[in-house]
Amino acid sequence: MFDKVINLFNKNKKDVFSCQYGYKRLYFFGQQVSFCSIGNPTQLRAYPTIYKNFNGKIDINDLAKKIQETRENAKKGIVPQSCEGCHLIKDYIYNSKEKRYPEIEYIQFSDYFLCNSRCLYCNSWITTELKDGKYVDKNGSTNSYEILPIIKQLIEKGMITTDTIFDFAGGEPTIYRQFEETIEYLLNFGIKHIEIFTNAIKYSKGIERGIEEGVINITVSIDAGTKEIHKKVKGVETYDTVYENLQKYLEKAKNKKQVQSKYVIVDAINDTENEILNWIKTSKEIGIEKLFINADNRYFEKELEKEKIKKLKKLTDLFIENTKDIDVDIYANLRFIMK
C-alpha cells in the first residue's frame, strides 16, 4: 500500500543522478564556462566545465547540445568526470513542474575581474590600472568579452526565460563596460530576479531602476565599521561615498531587504568587537534590514589555530546576538567554524 502511494506520488517524476543544481546552472568565469562554482572537494575542487578556453564567441547550438547531453547522461547515472565522488551528488528527483531542458535556472557572470577597490582579501583587482579615467588591465585591454550578445542568444534559444536568476559578481560589475546596457536589457525583457555583488563605490542607474522595480538585490562588501578600518580593508578611501550610495538605493528600494551589507572578517585587520558592532549600528541607522557575515577564505589556506577559531566563534556569536531584530545570514566559512 505504502509503495503504491509512493509510486503514485512519483508518477510524473524521474530519478536523476546529479547534485541539487541538476546541471541547470551556468557560470561564466574568466575563460571557463562551468555548471558549478563550488567545485568537487574530492577532486581538488575540479569544476564540471563546459568550455575551458572561452573567449566570448558562443556557439549556441553547441552549448545547448552539451547541456542536453549532460542532463541526459545524468538521468542514466553518468555524471561528468569532475563530479564523480562529490558529496553533493544524489539520486535527485525532478518534479514534473520543475524546469527542464533547455531552460537555465541560474546564470552567473564573473568573467570580469577589474576593480575600483583594492580589498586586502581579494585578488581580483591586482592587474587593474586607471588610465585616462578608465579602468584597464595592465596590458591596456578593457578586460573580458561582451556578455550582452551571449545573453541575447540564450534568450532566443529559449534557454533564458524571465524566471532565470541572474547573478553578477566579478571584479566590480558596475565598472564593466556593458553593465548598464545589460541591466537595462534584462529589466526590459522582464527578468524577475537579479543578484549583484558590488562595492557600491560607483552609483548605478541600472541598479537604481532594478531596486525600484523590486527585481534587483545588491550585496555590498562593506567589511568595516569605521572609516579608518574601511580604508585599511578596501585599500581606497571610499567609506562616505559608499554609504551615500547605499542611502540613495535604500530610498528607492521597493523592499529594504533588497539592499544588503556584508562583512568579511580579515585576520588582525577588522576582527574586533568594536568594528563589528559599529557596522551593525551604522547599517541599522540607515535602514538596512539584511546583513551577511563571512570569514576571509585565506583563514583556510593553512590549518586554523584554536585561538583563531575561538575568536571567529566569539565574533559570530556577537553578530547573532546583536542582529535579532533584522534578517541575517552566515556564509559558509563561518558556518563551517560554528558547527
Ligand SMILES: C[S@@+](CC[C@H](N)C(=O)[O-])C[C@H]1O[C@@H](n2cnc3c(N)ncnc32)[C@H](O)[C@@H]1O
Ligand atoms: C570578488 S567579489 C566581486 C563583487 C564586488 N566587487 C564586491 O565587492 O562585492 C565577490 C564576493 O567575493 C567576496 N570575496 C572576495 N575575496 C574573498 C575572500 N578572500 N574571502 C571571502 N570572501 C571573498 C567579496 O567580499 C564579494 O562579496
Ligand code: SF4
Ligand atoms: S571590491 Fe570586490 S572585486 Fe574589488 S577587490 Fe574588493 S572584493 Fe574584490
